[in-house]
Amino acid sequence: MASNGNGTDFEFNTKPDGLPKINTKTAEMCKDDTAPTVKVSNIEELHALQRKKASAPTTPRNATPKSSTPRSNLSEEERQKQQMQSVSASLASLTRESGPQVVKGDPARKRSPPKSVVAPRLDISDSALKFTHVLYNLSPSELYEQAIKFEKGSFITSTGALATLSGAKTGRSPKDKRVVKEETSKDDLWWGKGSPNIEMDEETFLVNRERAVDYLNSLEKVFVNDQFLNWDPENRIKVRIISARAYHSLFMHNMCIRPTPEELEDFGTPDFTIYNAGQFPCNRYTHYMSSSTSIDLNLKRKEMVILGTQYAGEMKKGLFSLMHYLMPKRGILSLHSGCNMGKAGDVALFFGLSGTGKTTLSTDPNRQLIGDDEHCWSNNGVSNIEGGCYAKCIDLAKDKEPEIWNAIKFGTVLENVVFEEHYRDVDYTDKSVTENTRAAYPIEYIPNVRLPCVGPHPKNIILLSCDAFGVLPPVSKLTHSQTMYHFISGYTALVAGTVEGVKEPTATFSACFGAAFIMLHPTKYAAMLAEKMQQHGATAWLVNTGWTGGSYGVGTRMKLAHTRKIINAIHDGSLLEAEYVQTPIFNLAVPTEVNGVPSETLQPQNAWSDKKQYNDTLKKLGGLFQKNFEVYADYKVGGDSNLTEKILAAGPRLE
Ligand SMILES: Nc1ncnc2c1ncn2[C@@H]1O[C@H](COP(=O)(O)OP(=O)(O)O)[C@@H](O)[C@H]1O
Ligand SMILES: C=C(OP(=O)(O)O)C(=O)O
Ligand SMILES: [Ca+2]
Ligand SMILES: [Mn+2]
Incomplete structure (x- = not known):
């Protein structure tokens, strides 16, 4: 019984x-009634219970400044309809003059045909008969699932980051960037020699736009991110990113400012839209195209089209170009710099080209991080443009960069890294895919972040240069005109690295430490910087994060620990009090002592065993600076012609 x-x-x-x-x-x-039972009548209902009503992914609530616009009192249904109408309008073909039938949500979850949310179409084409599903502002968890289910090369690493591949392109393609020459902006923009703005006409832009839109509409689903740029509430820009890959959507989720659910409700029409059809090439028979990659910026239409490259940095830096146009028009200086703030409220900017240390050095356990790469300097102070950081991961070590190491966790996009197959431990030394391995994470993954990411006027301006010639001093204090000279020059020298047997460093001069992203003539930004520095009494420094004791191949890279000591001495004001000696050729003021740094390394010639070699290399670099600056000799910086003269005189002298 x-x-x-x-x-x-x-x-x-x-x-x-x-x-x-x-x-x-x-x-x-x-029956087993020791546990309560679920209140569903079928398995579908059970699975539906698992997911609570969606809410938008947000930056921590207290982080975003309250929006001043009152919330609309639309019904949820009406609001969703407007949202989808807006997306449909964004994706509209300009030849058929209508948007696609769009429906919100994952096609995998729908069993019966969705109801169209846009008005019946007038034209009949195959694309008009299908639906494009819109995955709107998905959360990181949802994007992980999309990536893992549908994108080859997506994996969860042992620390929870999403490892992904960017495809054939693992870096930016500056030669494939085009800017539409149109009447609203053409007189403001910098064209011609040295400029990153390679022109394209309006018609050709539309050809590429149509190509991108048709490609995106041909897909079963697209990702749409509606987000913000710039933590300064008065100068916030609304951006929409339409992309085909979950990887791209998560990348932008991390890199742009994440709206709160309330802000998303009131989002309305974006100020700028990116069409990322990166998996699809441009047509090389199209006028102006010189490869199958094209990144096209149209300031009049407020649109950007990406064809033929899946490198995600293209979107982030594309928006930075936009800000380099929009902000100066409002009297705000856009800066390719990192930024942090000390306990006393002292703000420092870190300018530098890629790989010189903006991200590494602005991430500092003793200071609040404002941002690692893109900022604005307005009359109110500084503000970060972005909501995330994009750190280089090659040779990343926990003991040297613990904050970045720990930020590589769930939610972080890890591009092009190599990991052990079973446990998925990442090998940060592995360059098999590329040397430009990257991690993109929300800025609040850095523990001592400053939210909102704004700060007062900068006290120190640090110009970073990775000098692979090894002749620039580890640190020097710049005069006002030297600052302008070095800012306009934008020097760095990295090693070729990937090419076997290449020992010779190549000098790169990139105006304003970001020539690839500026839209106006470099002297416009330089004049603004000069004015702001003078007005707020900032001090500028040139820091060499590159080689010491010889050029690449003979010398060694400056120890990160030493560079950090130098940066600390700048922040705490002790370096301002130091004794200085002047260097030959460049006439730089070099401190005789820095706490924690071996004094013999401060004077670069002391670190070189071959003095003649040092002098020759120094002269060689001086000559390269002079040659680069020739093009600026005819330009005026600001209204003060005295300043232009002084800047020209502040460069190296070869006597
Ligand atoms: N002395 C140094 N100062 C700064 N970075 C260094 C130094 N030595 C090595 N590095 C490495 O150089 C790289 C600097 O890159 P990153 O900070 O991402 O540059 P950026 O943000 O300017 O593109 C990092 O990988 C960092 O670990
Ligand atoms: C994303 C980039 O920025 P950085 O290397 O300055 O971090 C880039 O230049 O492609
Ligand atoms: Ca950069
Ligand atoms: Mn960086």
Whole structure:
């Protein structure tokens, strides 16, 4: 006899000619009611219960400044409809003059045909008969699932980051960037020699736009991110990014400012839209195209089209170009710099080209991080343009860069890294895919972040240069005109690295430490910087994060620990009090002592064993600076012609 503990017994009815038959005394079956049961009638309902009503992914609530516009009192249904109409309008073909039929949500979750949310179409084409599903502002978890299910090369690493591949392109393609020459902006923009703005006409832009839109509309689903740029509430820009890959959507989720659910409700029409059709090439028979990659910026239409490259940095830096146009028009200086703030409220900017240390050095356990790469300097102070950081990961070590190391966790996009197959431990030394391995994480993954990411006027301006010639001093204090000279020059020298046997460093001069992103003539930004520095009494420094004791191949890279000591001495004001000596050729003021840094390394010639070699290399670099600056000799910086003269005189002298 058995009891089910509920008093409902059953017994065996034994028949002489067969197996015993089980008889239950009541109609009730055995049931396990020790745990409560789910209130669903089928498995679909059970799965539906698992997911609570969606809310938008947000930056921590207290981080975003309150929006001044009142919330609309639309019904949820009406609001969703408007949202999808807006996306449909963004994706509209300009030749068929209508947007695609769009529907919100993952196609995998829909069983019956969705109802169209846009008005019936006038034209009949195959694309008009299908729906494009819009995955709107998905959360990192949802994007992980999309990536892992549908994108080859997506993996979860042992620390929870999403490892992904950017495809054939693992870096930016500056030669494939085009800017539309149109009447609203053409007179403001910098064209011609040295300029990053390679022109394109309006018609050709539309050809590429149509190509991108048709590609995106041909897909079953697209990702749409509606987000913000710039933490300064008065100069915030609304951006929409339409992309085909979950990787791209998560990257921008991390890199742009994440709206709160309330801000998203009131988002309305974006100020700028990116069409990222990176998996699809441009047509090389199209006028102005010189490869199958094209990144096209149209300031009049407020649009950017990406074809033929999946490198995500292209979107982030594309928006930075936009800000380099929009902000100066409002009297705000856009800066390719990192930025942090000390306990005393002292703000430092870190200018530098790629790989010189903006991200590494602005991430400092003793200071609040404002941002690692893109900022604005207005009359109110500084503000970060972005909501995330994009750190280089090659040779990343936990002991040297613990904050960045720890930021590589769930939610972080890890591009082009190599990991062990089973445990998924990342090998940061592995360059098999590229040397430009990257991690993109929301800025609040850095523990001592300053939210909102704004600060007062900068006290120190640090110009970073990775001098692979090894002749620039580890640190020097700049005069006002030297600052302008070095800012306009934008020097760095990296090693070729990837090419076997290449030992010779190549000098790169990139105006304003970001020539690839500026839209106006470099002297416009330089004049603004000069004015702001003078007005707020900032001090500028040139810091060499590159080689010491010889050029690449002979010398060694400056120890990160030493560079950090130098930076600390700048921040705490002690370096301002130091004794200085002047260097030959460049006439730089070099401190004789810095706490924690071996004094013999401060004077670069002392660190070189071959003095003649040092002098020759120094002269060689001086000559390269002079040659680069020739093009600026005819330009005026600001209204003060004295300043232009002084800047020209502040460069190296070869006597
Ligand atoms: N002395 C140094 N100062 C700064 N960075 C250094 C130094 N030595 C090595 N590095 C490495 O150089 C790289 C600097 O890159 P990063 O900070 O990402 O540059 P950026 O943000 O300017 O593109 C990092 O990988 C960092 O670990
Ligand atoms: C994303 C980039 O920025 P940085 O290397 O300065 O971090 C880039 O230049 O492609
Ligand atoms: Ca950069
Ligand atoms: Mn960086």
